[in-house]
Amino acid sequence: xEQFTFPVEAGHILLFARSVGxxxxxxxxxxxxxxxxxxxxxxPPTFVQAASQYDPDYHLRPRIGEPWFGSGRTPSxxxxxxxxxxxxxxxxxxxxxxxxxxxxxxxxxxxxGKTWEKTGRRGGKLVFEEHVTEYRDAAGELVVxxxxxxxxxxxxxxxxxx
Amino acid sequence: MALRSAEIAVGExxxxxxxxxxxxxxxxxxxGASGDYNPLHTDDVYAREAAGYPGVFSHGMLVxxxxxxxxxxxxxxxxxxxxxxxxxxxxxxxxxxTARVTVAGLRDDDGVGLVDLDVVTLNERGEEVIAxxxxxxVD
Numbered sequence: 371x372e373q374f375t376f377p378v379e380a381g382h383i384l385l386f387a388r389s390v391g392x393x394x395x396x397x398x399x400x401x402x403x404x405x406x407x408x409x410x411x412x413x414p415p416t417f418v419q420a421a422s423q424y425d426p427d428y429h430l431r432p433r434i435g436e437p438w439f440g441s442g443r444t445p446s447x448x449x450x451x452x453x454x455x456x457x458x459x460x461x462x463x464x465x466x467x468x469x470x471x472x473x474x475x476x477x478x479x480x481x482x483g484k485t486w487e488k489t490g491r492r493g494g495k496l497v498f499e500e501h502v503t504e505y506r507d508a509a510g511e512l513v514v515x516x517x518x519x520x521x522x523x524x525x526x527x528x529x530x531x532x
Numbered sequence: 533m534a535l536r537s538a539e540i541a542v543g544e545x546x547x548x549x550x551x552x553x554x555x556x557x558x559x560x561x562x563x564g565a566s567g568d569y570n571p572l573h574t575d576d577v578y579a580r581e582a583a584g585y586p587g588v589f590s591h592g593m594l595v596x597x598x599x600x601x602x603x604x605x606x607x608x609x610x611x612x613x614x615x616x617x618x619x620x621x622x623x624x625x626x627x628x629x630t631a632r633v634t635v636a637g638l639r640d641d642d643g644v645g646l647v648d649l650d651v652v653t654l655n656e657r658g659e660e661v662i663a664x665x666x667x668x669x670v671d
Contacts, residue, residue, distance in 0.1 A: 388561065388565070389562040412610050414601075415600040416600055419566055419593050420566045431567055445577050445582040463614070464616065517616075
């Protein structure tokens with residue numbers, strides 16, 4: 371089980387909403403959001419995914435002073451990049467118990483779930499791995515529960531991540 | 533301006549263009565905001581020469597995030613109780629994405645009105661890139 375703290379900040383919500391192309395003022399305009407049914411700024415439905423910014427062990431963020439698998443002088447900074455480019459996302463599910471708001475400090479707990487294998491349409495083996503992540507507020511109340519399924523193909527996939 | 537169950541018909545469809553021409557810059561924006569810096573999505577040299585793909589492609593979660601807008605624009609803010617998708621096809625720079633949200637049913641859960649939605653996003657070739665569901669509270 372992995373656990374870390376995710377502080378929900380207004381600036382981060384603004385940047386995230388922009389990045390998913392959503393101009394809804396509920397994500398950035400305190401005045402308009404204050405007059406709405408939810409009474410203030412909230413985060414977009416998939417925002418908890420950005421908690422990875424605060425995950426100390428997140429493997430898809432370069433670490434200062436360590437080799438990174440993206441390109442620099444060579445196409446990859448590591449001698450043996452993962453075949454097929456590593457893990458891809460197969461499914462994502464969220465359950466919402468209340469909206470996230472700036473000022474929330476969430477405790478993020480992730481536990482591994484099932485794993486299973488399938489043969490892809492082009493014959494490669496696909497290994498699926500599930501993770502369940504809970505986001506709880508300072509009072510210990512569950513705010514969001516997420517279930518993600520990742521797939522690790524043996525070779526580059528083309529439309530066969532399922 | 534929340535939805536009222538009396539105004540919703542099962543089978544009703546809402547379509548929304550999410551993006552007309554997905555740019556590499558938007559994918560970079562999503563990488564920066566989400567923290568998912570996998571170079572498959574932002575580093576064309578890596579994607580082609582090290583990983584063997586035709587080029588960079590979108591995070592699945594960017595497509596799920598873009599699609600959420602079509603749902604929340606219709607059901608209102610802070611009303612979702614669940615939202616989930618399967619990632620079916622890769623999304624590439626230049627793709628045009630359209631979300632199609634269909635009312636699958638209306639129900640009452642202990643006095644709380646809920647609408648169940650089928651949610652799919654299609655590319656310009658009519659292929660489903662994600663397919664899933666959402667449920668929202670209605671008045």
